[in-house]
Amino acid sequence: MGTKTRKKHRKFKIFILIFSLLLIIGISIFLLCYYVFDIKTKAVIITHMWGHPCEMDKIIEICKKYNLFLIEDCSHAHGATYKGKKVGTFGDVGCFSFQANKIVTGGCGGIMITNDEEIYERACLLGHFRNRCFDSVKSEKYSKYSNTGFGLNYRIHPLAATIAFNQFKDLDNRIKIRNKNLNYLSKKINDCFILKIV
Numbered sequence: 001m002g003t004k005t006r007k008k009h010r011k012f013k014i015f016i017l018i019f020s021l022l023l024i025i026g027i028s029i030f031l032l033c034y035y036v037f038d039i040k041t042k043a044v045i046i047t048h049m050w051g052h053p054c055e056m057d058k059i060i061e062i063c064k065k066y067n068l069f070l071i072e073d074c075s076h077a078h079g080a081t082y083k084g085k086k087v088g089t090f091g092d093v094g095c096f097s098f099q100a101n102k103i104v105t106g107g108c109g110g111i112m113i114t115n116d117e118e119i120y121e122r123a124c125l126l127g128h129f130r131n132r133c134f135d136s137v138k139s140e141k142y143s144k145y146s147n148t149g150f151g152l153n154y155r156i157h158p159l160a161a162t163i164a165f166n167q168f169k170d171l172d173n174r175i176k177i178r179n180k181n182l183n184y185l186s187k188k189i190n191d192c193f194i195l196k197i198v
């Protein structure tokens with residue numbers, strides 16, 4: 001066998017080796033994802049970033065298919081809607097931060113919404129104890145924990161709650177102002193000859 005043919009053979013072998021390795025890695029990743037997703041995953045958390053609702057139809061389809069809880073982080077999207085329905089009401093749980101930059105803010109804190117009684121009671125016990133839990137946690141399974149909750153204290157500061165509560169009354173106007181600012185900035189960016197919004 002000539003030197004040229006030997007070199008060709010060696011290159012071919014290296015190519016086959018790399019190709020096989022990539023194939024094995026690809027198949028392993030696929031199997032790992034498939035089984036981890038199928039067996040271990042319990043919930044999906046989505047974030048409606050920058051006020052833009054996620055593609056809820058597709059997400060709900062996946063959650064139904066794999067029997068997954070759906071948690072919506074609506075911290076950027078207070079009052080936003082997807083196909084006419086408010087974000088936060090699609091999943092099992094909706095969360096809204098009231099951190100200082102949010103459209104409704106109390107400086108800190110936030111709210112969680114759910115229409116699932118068990119999740120509601122568990123959330124109360126996670127964040128609170130005594131009076132709030134005596135009022136809210138009614139089931140036999142969980143009411144025995146009401147005096148102490150689950151030992152944590154995630155209550156919002158009353159002043160923050162009051163500020164946020166009042167800002168909610170102005171939500172539509174706040175959304176209008178943000179939209180106006182967005183349109184203004186988008187126009188200015190598009191007017192600039194080197195920039196384009198895609």
Ligand SMILES: Cc1ncc(COP(=O)(O)O)c(C=O)c1O
Nearest residue numbers: 047073075076097098099109110
């Ligand atoms: C999308 C999103 N989720 C969650 C949070 C956390 O909120 P908090 O600071 O109220 O815990 C933030 C805060 O900036 C956020 O932007």
